[in-house]
Structures are given as C-alpha cells and as structure tokens.
Amino acid sequence: MTKEKDPRLAAKGSNSIGGQSYQTEIQRTSGCIQIWMPTFIGDYLKETMMLSTVEHGAYSLLRIAYWQAGGALPDDDEVLRNISKTSSHVWKKIRPKIAKLFSVENGMWKHAQLDQEYARALENKKKNTQRAKNAAEARWR
Template sequence: MSNRAWMPLHIADYLADTGHLTATEHGAYLLLIMHYWQNGSLPENERVIARIAKLSPEQWEESREMLAMLFGPGWTHKRIDAELSKADEIIEKRRAAAESRYSKGKKDTSDANAMHGQSKCSDTGVPPLTDNHSSSLRSQDARAPDFDQFWEVYPNKVGEPAARKAFSKAAVRATVDEIIAGARAYAGKTDDRQWCNPATWLSEDRWKDQPAKPPDKPSAPRPGTNGLSHLQKFQSREEYLAAEKARAERSFR
C-alpha cells in the first residue's frame, strides 16, 4: 500500500483520455484511480469496485463499459503502475541517502567526542570550546529570573523569544534595576500612542526615555453653546427687550 498523500495527475493526458465521460463518470474514475494509487490495485469483485466509485448498481451497469475502457484486463492501470514504480525508486534513493547521512553524522559525533576527551586531558592549559559555550549558556540562564521580572512589568507582551535575546544584550549596557524601572515608567504612560514591541524597546535603550507631558485636551463645550461660549455675551431679559426696542426705533427713522 502506498503511504503517499499525493498522486501525479497529468491534466492534458487526463482530459484527452476522458472526454467521453459524463460528470458522474469523471467522479467515479477519479475515485478509482486514487484508490489504485493508495493500494496498488483495485479489488477483483466488481461490486466492491462500484462501491469505491460511489455508483449505484444501476449507475454501475450504465457506466461500467465506459470506465473499463480506461483500465487494462482485470482492472489494471498501466500508467499508474509505472508512476508507482518510479515513486518507489525515488523513495528508496532518499532512504539510502538519509541512512548515509545518519551514519556519517554518528561517525562525526564519535570523532568529536574523542577529540573533546583528548583536549581535556592535554597539558596545553587551553580550555575546550565546549566549556566556554556552556558557560555562556549558564550566564543566559542566570538572567532568566531578571527577564521574568521585566516581562511581568512590561505592558505589551509580544515576541518573547526575541525579547529574551534583546534583554540579555541590554543587561550588559545597563543594570537590571534600571531596565525594570524604565519598563514600569513606560507602563504608566498616559498618552494614546501604541505600545512598543519589547525587543525594540530594549534594543533602543528606551528605559532612558524622558517623554514630554502630553498637551492637555481642550474642555468640552458647555451644552447649548456650540463651543462658542467665549464669543457669546449673556443678556438678561430686560437687556434683550431694550436692545430690540432700540433696533426697532432705528428702523423707523
């Protein structure tokens, strides 16, 4: 049985070979060749073949001859058999190449371990590179609790792996307390700007920022003034009537 999740479909050849099929027969034929590809053949029992093709007994009786024209004796398929043989050859070549790489990798690892053992026993006084590498890893592990403190304070928790790397580098340029204090101040900002990515914030030494205070927002207009209260002068009823009377007298002069 083929363990392959895909199969080659040569569209031009397919359309040339199946031009006489109905839509139902197209679907049945595709189901049959997909089953053939996965299993290497079709069953001998034609009732089972009809079920694979999702055809009723009546439909099978009507379409059997048209479908059989696309297969060889015993419902064999020469084109699919050739494609399966080609695919099996490719799989075998890839398997052999993988085994060769695996064997070579094991040999290289064994040689590296032997060289490492010799270097530890030598009298040169030069420490092995693997020890330096492990000490670097230990220093990064030592900063993990400090990063956790920073991460708890920082408001925009995105891209944690990149932030960890940036924090390790930032901890060389400043103390952990300075970084965390800056993050705490940044978390308390009151303006409506978007939060900065934590890796960018650390890489740009943003804990040193001293942002200006955002401008005060203008107060909302008083109801009924349309925002023009500073242009309007309040009049009493008596003042209004007097002004209207004076205006009327001027109009009759």
Template structure:
C-alpha cells in the same frame, strides 16, 4: 503500502483522454484512480462499484466507458499509467531512504572520530601520540611547548648517563649532567653519594 503524499495528475492528458465521459463517469474514474493510488495496487473487480460510489445498476451502465482506461487481468483492474508513476515514486523513496541511512552512518562515524580525536588531545589542544597528559602542567606546556615535548619524548642513551660513585670527580659529572638534562625522572640520584 502507506498512503503516498501526492498523485501527479496530468490535466491535459486526462482531459484529452476523457472528453467523451459524462460527469458521473468522470467522478467514478477519478475515485477509482484515487483509490488505486492510495492502496498502491490493482483494484479487485468485486469492489469497483463500491469504490466508484455507484449502485450495481448504475455500475453496469458506467463500466463499459471506464473499462478502456484499465487492463482487466481477470480478478483486478490495473491502470498502467498509475503503475508507472507508483514505480517511479517507490524508486525515489528507496533512494532517499538509502541516502538518509548513509547520512546517519556518516554522522555516526564522524562523531566517533571526533570523540577519538578528543581523547588523543592533551589540554593544550595539540594532537600527540603521547598516552600521558600532564594536567597539572597545562600552563607550563603553553609557555614552554618544546620543553614539554622533551619531557615526554626524550630518552637518553645509557652511554650519556654518567655513573655516580663515591669519587668526587664522578659526583661533579653527575651534577653537570643533571644541570643540562630537563627534569624527567632520569636524573642521577645525588643522595646516593656519601663520602667517608
């Protein structure tokens, strides 16, 4: 486990529990607690004297006083208060990690949605369902938005389109139809009409 940035030391609790310790025992106890916190796991019994920075002879004198603060599970010494604090910190770190991942996912989704929205917009900034963007008509679209909409969406029914023929009367109908129909490619071809 990576070293944790801080360790809560409840001074009042510490002093109340350790009033009977000598200065040497205080130092050894604090060093054992700090090592426990840094490693995040119980301390092996064969390393206790070394971590407390005591010789084996001095450790024999100090060990009985410090044993009351730890649980001896055979191979290691466990500190219950530090275990509780470690569990709390690990839980907070897990929650922060999950929140960070959720935040990254939300930003990624928002970014993808923005890209998709930009692709759906035409140059006028109006969102449409139209797949074709008339880039050359951008100024025209700003001035005449209704006509632009009509150009892209209006599809006349077949019955509305007059039939062009060689008959001059039909030619007049085609001219009237073309005059009231906006330019959209559905105009009747007037060049077809030839008189004999």
C-alpha cells in the same frame, strides 16, 4: 495511519477495498507515497474528455483507490461500484466506458500508467531513504 491501525494491511500483500480483500502485484507500502499521487493534467484530460461528470468522478475515485491499494483492483462490480460511489443502476450504465480506461487481466483491473508512476514513486522513496541514511551516518562518524 499506521500499519497496526490500517485494517487493509492486516495480511502482508493483501488489501481490502469495499470490504473485500485481494492481492496486489505491487505490494502496498506505508509512507509518503500513500498520501500523494501524481496526476499529469494534460494526459488525464486527454484520457477523460469523453466522460460525463458522473463517469469522471467514478474514474477519479477508482484511480485513487488503485493508488492507495498499490496496484490492481478486483474485477468485481460490487467492489468497483462501492469505490466509485455509484448506485447499481448507474454503475451498470457507466461500467463499459470506465472499463476501457483500464485493462482487465486475470480478474483484476490494471492501469499501466499508474503502475509505472507507483513503481517510480517506490524507487524514489527508496533512493531518498538511502540518501537520508547515508547523510545521517556521515554526520555521526
């Protein structure tokens, strides 16, 4: 999806999840880091072993939305419920357990590990882009 076609990128630094826009601390970028997300299976399973199937699915969808947004999600039950694809009744029941896997700061759900991995992915992307530019310049000298 290009920037022009992605309505979530209409305003610089603004994202829309569940029909609502919000600001992220880590600015969203287009490109390769939006099409993959590292998952460390051992850490993930250790973190989610106490979750039911529904809770696990909701958490996975929230993590994916977090990555796609490039950072924190709004502490808005309607938005989080829509992302997690659960009914209001189910979301109210599972929210406390899911919320423990995030930290809520200034009205936003944050995930320290995803923030670190996203920052690492951005840095790798910058390095690889520069490496490719340097190689192209050297080739055409």
